[in-house]
Amino acid sequence: MxxxxxxxxxxxxxxxxxxxxxxxxxxxxxxxxxxxxxxxxxxxxxxxxxxxxxxxxxxxxxxxxxxxxxxxxxxxxxxxxxxxxxxxxLTGRLRISAPVAFGEMFATTLTRDFTAGHPGIEIDLNLTDRYVDLAAEGFDLALRIGQLADSSLIARRIGQAEAWAVASPAYLNRHPRPARPEDLREHANIRDSNTQNPGRAIFLIEGKAVSIPLPGRITVNSAQAVRKLVLEGEGVALIPSFVVAQDVAQGRLQRLLPDFQRPQLDIQALYLPQPFMPPRLSAYLDHLRARLTPLLKAPRPDS
Known part of the structure; x- marks a missing residue:
């Protein structure tokens, strides 16, 4: 053998x-x-x-x-x-890790659109909200959203998004619409435990970054699960714009506090430092930057 x-x-x-x-x-x-x-x-x-x-x-x-x-x-x-x-x-296999909601929404772009142009490439896309160990688990690339901890990994930004505050029309019929970020303290906040600090949110108020507490009884480790609860009128939530943009555009959800900016969420591709970048990995990074950026530009409600 x-x-x-x-x-x-x-x-x-x-x-x-x-x-x-x-x-x-x-x-x-x-x-x-x-x-x-x-x-x-x-x-x-x-x-x-x-x-x-x-x-x-x-x-x-x-x-x-x-x-x-x-x-x-x-x-x-x-x-x-x-x-x-x-x-x-280009030949060989790419093993990619991506967050669940992000990967499900953009699976076609992450896989088929690249392999269609490169028949010799095989892609193994693993969707998990867990931070994988690239070296120990054999991943070529990990896609991550938001602020990253210090790491020896090399990061390339492939796009940006913002977490929008949203609620359903049914919820807003029963509760006063928040006029300022501080008003979120008086609402039922559905929190996403995948965020760095689920119990608080940063808003830019009069040019300053202000941390606002988000009291609530429900915390879920899935952006799509948070979205579902908000659609059902269970509360207010901060959800990545690419997850809820269509709901807002079609009136199923309403965006709250649009005049108060929030820090952008960097969408980054991480890989191990290596003396020679494999051509398939370099080509895949170029593909992500070219194809994902337009998709991440969320449609406006009036579009």
């Missing part, structure tokens, strides 16, 4: 969560996947995976081996990509 086949099978099993799904991903039988992994373990002299009838899990040795295995596969893919680079043909 070629050791690369064993490494590729091992990583596929970890990513897919089973030998069967790994086989489907690799285009081989689950028995052959199991054989490759077992042979790799024999070559290394360690057990990499705990196998039970119900689940698979990494052993401590497997956890240590996984990061190195991903680096080896990345290097092999890069050699293949460079071999085709002179022909202008």
């Amino acid at each position: 070629d050791r690369i086949d064993g490494i590729r099978a091992f990583v596929a099993v970890v990513d897919a969560g089973s030998f069967t799904r790994a086989g489907e991903r690799l285009g081989i039988s689950n028995k052959l996947v199991s054989k490759y992994v077992a042979a790799l373990e024999g070559q290394q002299g360690v057990t990499l995976l705990n196998r039970t009838t119900r689940a698979l899990s990494l052993t401590p040795a497997g956890e240590r081996y996984l990061a190195a295995a991903r680096r080896v596969l990345a290097a092999v893919e890069e050699l293949d990509a460079q071999a085709h680079a002179e022909d202008g043909v």
